[in-house]
Amino acid sequence: MAAPLRIAVAGLGTVGAAVMQLLEEHRDLLSRRAGRPLVVTAVSARQRGRNRGIDLSAYAWYDDATRMAAESEVDAVVELIGGADGVAKAVVERAIACGKDVVTANKAMLSTHGTALSRAAEDAGVALRFEAAVAGGIPIVKALREGLAANRIERVYGILNGTCNYILTTMRESGREFGDVLGEAQRLGYAEAEPALDVDGIDAAHKLSLLTSLAFGSEVDLGGVYMEGIRGISLTDINYAREFGYRIKLLGVARVTEDGVEQRVHPCMVSIDAPIAHVEGVQNAVVAKGDFVDQSVYEGRGAGARPTASAVVADLIDTARGHRVPTFSVPARELKRLARAPMERHRGEYYVRLMVVDRPGVIADVAAALRDERISLAAMLQRGRDPDEVVPVVLITHETVEAQMKRALDRIARLEAVSERPSMIRIEAL
Amino acid sequence: MAAPLRIAVAGLGTVGAAVMQLLEEHRDLLSRRAGRPLVVTAVSARQRGRNRGIDLSAYAWYDDATRMAAESEVDAVVELIGGADGVAKAVVERAIACGKDVVTANKAMLSTHGTALSRAAEDAGVALRFEAAVAGGIPIVKALREGLAANRIERVYGILNGTCNYILTTMRESGREFGDVLGEAQRLGYAEAEPALDVDGIDAAHKLSLLTSLAFGSEVDLGGVYMEGIRGISLTDINYAREFGYRIKLLGVARVTEDGVEQRVHPCMVSIDAPIAHVEGVQNAVVAKGDFVDQSVYEGRGAGARPTASAVVADLIDTARGHRVPTFSVPARELKRLARAPMERHRGEYYVRLMVVDRPGVIADVAAALRDERISLAAMLQRGRDPDEVVPVVLITHETVEAQMKRALDRIARLEAVSERPSMIRIEAL
Numbered sequence: 001m002a003a004p005l006r007i008a009v010a011g012l013g014t015v016g017a018a019v020m021q022l023l024e025e026h027r028d029l030l031s032r033r034a035g036r037p038l039v040v041t042a043v044s045a046r047q048r049g050r051n052r053g054i055d056l057s058a059y060a061w062y063d064d065a066t067r068m069a070a071e072s073e074v075d076a077v078v079e080l081i082g083g084a085d086g087v088a089k090a091v092v093e094r095a096i097a098c099g100k101d102v103v104t105a106n107k108a109m110l111s112t113h114g115t116a117l118s119r120a121a122e123d124a125g126v127a128l129r130f131e132a133a134v135a136g137g138i139p140i141v142k143a144l145r146e147g148l149a150a151n152r153i154e155r156v157y158g159i160l161n162g163t164c165n166y167i168l169t170t171m172r173e174s175g176r177e178f179g180d181v182l183g184e185a186q187r188l189g190y191a192e193a194e195p196a197l198d199v200d201g202i203d204a205a206h207k208l209s210l211l212t213s214l215a216f217g218s219e220v221d222l223g224g225v226y227m228e229g230i231r232g233i234s235l236t237d238i239n240y241a242r243e244f245g246y247r248i249k250l251l252g253v254a255r256v257t258e259d260g261v262e263q264r265v266h267p268c269m270v271s272i273d274a275p276i277a278h279v280e281g282v283q284n285a286v287v288a289k290g291d292f293v294d295q296s297v298y299e300g301r302g303a304g305a306r307p308t309a310s311a312v313v314a315d316l317i318d319t320a321r322g323h324r325v326p327t328f329s330v331p332a333r334e335l336k337r338l339a340r341a342p343m344e345r346h347r348g349e350y351y352v353r354l355m356v357v358d359r360p361g362v363i364a365d366v367a368a369a370l371r372d373e374r375i376s377l378a379a380m381l382q383r384g385r386d387p388d389e390v391v392p393v394v395l396i397t398h399e400t401v402e403a404q405m406k407r408a409l410d411r412i413a414r415l416e417a418v419s420e421r422p423s424m425i426r427i428e429a430l
Numbered sequence: 431m432a433a434p435l436r437i438a439v440a441g442l443g444t445v446g447a448a449v450m451q452l453l454e455e456h457r458d459l460l461s462r463r464a465g466r467p468l469v470v471t472a473v474s475a476r477q478r479g480r481n482r483g484i485d486l487s488a489y490a491w492y493d494d495a496t497r498m499a500a501e502s503e504v505d506a507v508v509e510l511i512g513g514a515d516g517v518a519k520a521v522v523e524r525a526i527a528c529g530k531d532v533v534t535a536n537k538a539m540l541s542t543h544g545t546a547l548s549r550a551a552e553d554a555g556v557a558l559r560f561e562a563a564v565a566g567g568i569p570i571v572k573a574l575r576e577g578l579a580a581n582r583i584e585r586v587y588g589i590l591n592g593t594c595n596y597i598l599t600t601m602r603e604s605g606r607e608f609g610d611v612l613g614e615a616q617r618l619g620y621a622e623a624e625p626a627l628d629v630d631g632i633d634a635a636h637k638l639s640l641l642t643s644l645a646f647g648s649e650v651d652l653g654g655v656y657m658e659g660i661r662g663i664s665l666t667d668i669n670y671a672r673e674f675g676y677r678i679k680l681l682g683v684a685r686v687t688e689d690g691v692e693q694r695v696h697p698c699m700v701s702i703d704a705p706i707a708h709v710e711g712v713q714n715a716v717v718a719k720g721d722f723v724d725q726s727v728y729e730g731r732g733a734g735a736r737p738t739a740s741a742v743v744a745d746l747i748d749t750a751r752g753h754r755v756p757t758f759s760v761p762a763r764e765l766k767r768l769a770r771a772p773m774e775r776h777r778g779e780y781y782v783r784l785m786v787v788d789r790p791g792v793i794a795d796v797a798a799a800l801r802d803e804r805i806s807l808a809a810m811l812q813r814g815r816d817p818d819e820v821v822p823v824v825l826i827t828h829e830t831v832e833a834q835m836k837r838a839l840d841r842i843a844r845l846e847a848v849s850e851r852p853s854m855i856r857i858e859a860l
Contacts, residue, residue, distance in 0.1 A: 139572075139576070292737065299727040307723045
């Protein structure tokens with residue numbers, strides 16, 4: 001059997017500890033699959049003394065992960081520190097410069113510096129792998145980069161944030177409002193004390209930007225992702241969604257349009273008949289549509305120490321085998337800078353909920369605002385009557401353009417009978 | 431750029447033609463992804479003159495595919511002839527013997543000769559790839575062999591035959607019986623004139639035997655697959671399934687039990703809450719459960735020329751890159767011969783439908799037969815009354831053992847009031 005792959009692990013949080021545990025527990029199996037032993041030789045973390053449930057005495061300890069990344073006794077560096085810049089980036093850059101292969105789970109870093117890092121890695125002839133950065137244990141990076149590599153990918157989209165999907169699922173199932181469910185998720189450890197990264201769509205945007213590059217062979221362009229989170233989703237909208245045959249999901253969607261690449265993260269109404277509508281709780285799912293394979297769906301645990309460790313170690317096995325694949329599916333020097341399709345030109349159907357004072361003429365005013373923007377109505381629903389009280393009115397439009405929708409909504413919002421900012425959710429045709 | 435990968439294609443049916451078309455249409459993209467051009471240099475098929483919509487004049491033509499497989503101008507052979515033995519096997523063996531990498535879509539051949547062929551290939555230092563042999567365009571072979579390679583796989587199962595899934599879906603949706611829907615499927619080209627391979631579960635068994643080897647690192651053991659098709663499924667059962675919150679799917683299931691490996695293909699009742707219950711029509715899906723990644727689901731087009739071509743060309747890209755992975759996830763010489771768990775010891779819940787003469791005492795006799803085999807009833811349903819007429823009675827059992835269930839059913843079938851052979855469908859806990 002060939003010489004062991006000597007691995008340095010930088011960052012020993014829950015994922016790092018699970019990686020160590022996996023490598024230990026499946027040592028023999030992994031050797032057979034990889035053709036050589038996978039051996040951790042060095043580790044680095046912030047606090048040496050912390051109890052992680054693993055015995056670190058067999059490994060060289062480094063207070064300075066960047067120094068560890070340069071060690072001659074190391075073949076591959078696993079970066080699990082996190083953060084877009086700082087130590088994580090320094091470790092990866094150092095490892096690349098020293099000719100080490102790199103495995104990372106760091107979506108923040110790659111969504112910001114992915115193009116530059118992939119170029120540095122390929123120029124240095126080392127591999128930069130990041131299966132764990134997108135959708136946890138689901139091998140979607142490998143699927144896009146290798147399994148579907150024969151296809152021109154037309155669209156890739158998915159449920160990329162388990163926290164948001166858990167919150168939306170629980171709101172629907174338990175009939176509770178966003179704040180209530182978020183609070184519970186925080187107590188259960190499914191959501192962070194500072195939830196913005198998840199509920200505002202930032203984490204999903206990080207992942208989407210990586211999927212976009214893999215799918216279209218384009219430079220990583222986090223700045224090109226339109227982003228809207230789930231704080232504005234109310235139980236009322238979830239219930240109306242059900243009534244119209246939809247579920248509300250926070251999706252990340254990337255597709256090629258006439259205007260360039262559209263990258264967007266926002267709540268969507270998806271038909272109950274779409275496979276992704278049934279992806280519930282903390283599950284993630286990614287759907288890719290290729291010109292030969294048509295649509296394929298990948299679903300699984302999008303987070304958690306053990307699924308993430310599964311992805312990290314799969315990358316280590318590829319590394320041990322010496323596989324070489326372009327980081328983002330085509331050589332990094334050939335990644336294209338694609339035009340950003342402006343969100344204003346997004347086309348689709350829209351769900352709009354208005355809270356209006358129930359009196360004659362209001363609907364006519366609303367209809368006029370839509371007509372003046374050439375938006376055609378597919379459905380209108382006002383459940384019950386309650387004269388001079390505020391009641392919900394729900395509209396479903398035919399396909400229209402985002403800019404027109406926005407203008408119509410601005411005008412509708414200013415109508416005297418409209419009592420709060422309209423709620424608008426895009427309907428995603430899947 | 432490195433030298434081209436010179437490809438010989440044996441078999442130019444619809445899949446072969448789609449492979450040629452894909453290689454032509456995406457030539458530049460494939461070169462960039464593979465790091466070198468993928469070039470077809472030679473082709474072979476039964477009838478040279480047949481119109482396939484592709485110009486063959488640029489390729490060396492061989493009447494004898496086996497001779498083509500030995501050509502020094504060929505680096506990789508694509509086998510799309512089909513059939514467990516005969517020319518297909520001769521071509522693959524010859525290619526291996528001559529040091530060529532092989533890509534095949536031939537599940538019949540691999541399920542029969544997979545262990546021997548993988549040993550021959552690995553001994554010769556060539557790759558034998560077969561992504562297209564299981565679940566068409568879904569990259570499930572790569573997922574099990576690479577993406578999930580860090581896991582000990584506990585169970586793998588799926589909807590592996592699109593024809594059966596189409597028939598079962600259509601029966602449920604249109605309220606028509608098996609024979610009627612099969613006839614239509616044959617007219618539409620979704621089912622063969624001789625449908626046994628599909629509807630009797632043989633094709634699914636072929637695929638399952640390959641998934642089993644990939645998942646558990648065991649020798650391919652088609653003979654160990656318990657097989658039952660869908661000819662016995664009636665609309666009545668489909669409607670009762672709905673009533674109890676199930677759908678009927680033909681599943682292939684492989685799992686490790688105390689008694690050895692259980693491999694079985696048969697109709698299953700699956701909970702409407704399971705993701706696989708929503709895989710409809712000609713779609714395929716595979717679910718793998720690993721000890722670190724937990725459950726992950728892969729869904730897509732399980733057949734068709736273009737999805738299959740997508741899988742064949744993905745394998746060619748890996749071949750061009752010189753990737754080396756054990757054929758069945760561990761080296762072929764280390765594949766284990768695992769004990770077969772006898773179907774008689776299968777444990778699970780059962781759905782049973784009896785057609786009985788509606789008169790006092792019948793249910794007591796049925797209950798006694800179950801009691802004597804220590805089978806406990808979870809539910810019993812007799813809809814309506816119709817004294818002295820034949821009516822359906824449906825039973826759902828708690829978990830029991832197949833052998834006990836079979837004995838109880840034999841006894842029940844012999845009851846005078848039971849008018850036809852009981853219908854028994856296993857309930858799969860997913």
